[in-house]
Amino acid sequence: MTAARIALVTGANQGLGFALVAGLAARLGPDDLVLLTGRDPRRVADAAAEVAAAEGTRSRVEGRVLDVSDADAVARTAAELGERHGGVDIVVSNAIAPLTPDRPQSAQADQFIDVANGGTHAVLRSFTPILRPGGRLVVVASSLGTLGRLDPSLHPLFDGASLDEVAAVVESWRAAVHDGTAARQGWPRWINVPSKVAQVAAVRAVAAQRRERDLAEGTLIAAVCPGMVDTRASRPWFDDYSQAQTPEQAARAVLDLILADRVDPASYGELVRFGQVLPWHGGTPARYQDDLLIP
Template identity: 45%
Template sequence: MNGIAIVAGGSAALARDLRGAMAEVHPVDACDGAAVEALAGRLGGGVDAVVVAGAEADPAAPPAAQVRGFVAANNHGTHRMITAFGPLLNDGGRFVVVAGPAGRLRHLPARLRPRFDVSRLTLPGLAAVLDDYVAAVEAGRAAAAGWPAWIEVACRVGQVAAVKIMARDLPPGRGVAANAACPGTADVLWLAAPGNAVPNGELVRNRVILPF
């Protein structure tokens, strides 16, 4: 019997060709809160895998013109999916967020890293950090606060932090794993059969765990 997989993101994720996947696939736009809640309510449980993709930044566009939508898609969308579908995962389930190698604390200055302390941070607290970041970019204050010029960095660090928070709070003994993946690695993680040794709460690229 095929499992149930949720694929979330913007238009790029929804357009992904998943024919042949050994699962009953349900695409959903992570930015659409009503759609996410409706799908979660309709399924009620029994989810085997969730893959969350999102938007890509436009290098040609000013950061202030795109940061709000970018964070809404990649960060708030991820939080929405964790909250809605994390509790619905079967034993041995997989939750994968497509992030990128920019999602490492080393890409932030030392003074900003404590804001992503995943040992104590909650998802609402993380959302507040990212909302503050958006406000700083839009107001032209981000550079003075130490934020990198490229908006991918804060966003991807936030995605990896969200996965680490989810993994930290997973109930033990169920074999559920939550990870972030660089593009091209997500399928390896979400297709891993239950019982196989997989990382949990990590950023993975080409089967290698990248330090946060």
């Protein structure tokens, strides 16, 4: 990586994103810049000021308003950073929209998909071209993002798909959620599962086109599963949080992957949890009862 590094984290006002910004700011150098991004200007400014003033912060921290569901806004931000700094070194796509069990999934699908999937696609399209040699681009997903979590009839839709094809599948699935045919087509009831699979598929699609060059330059593109994290977004879905991590604890393994001196080729383009690759075809189709995941 370059001596003065540029890092950007999406969805960083709170929770894991905030912890990732704080961790980067503590572990990068005084010449480096960490951009904390989110949709709400006041929350972005307050969060960036909190990290900048925290004990242990070493690098520069700035807030930047960015709605990842707006692909044009993502493209403009990437173009600006490319022009001003010559590229970026670390990008973490972490933004997610809230999903709660007290409302129909179809009523929440558009915002959730626009942020989680549209945002992932926009970040991949706009930031991989300006990722400097030796850089890191990481998409925060989950262990639900392995292909085996879907019914086998759906596997061909994602397996080996290009980024454009993944985006098209997401839109077809979104339409099925709205017209009530998703279950008949084999899609799980909980929209988080297809969304996570599509995120990982998008990472794999981009990585497949860049693998040889990126590995030669020490560059990493990957998806990560941070494990169960106790956050405002996850609390409505689970009763037992005795094994959950704090955002700060969950950020450590992600930061270790991002800041590792060398890239493990086995991790490139894959879904990584606590340093271990989760096999793309692994896992079993999720089962549901009353909209809650049954492991």
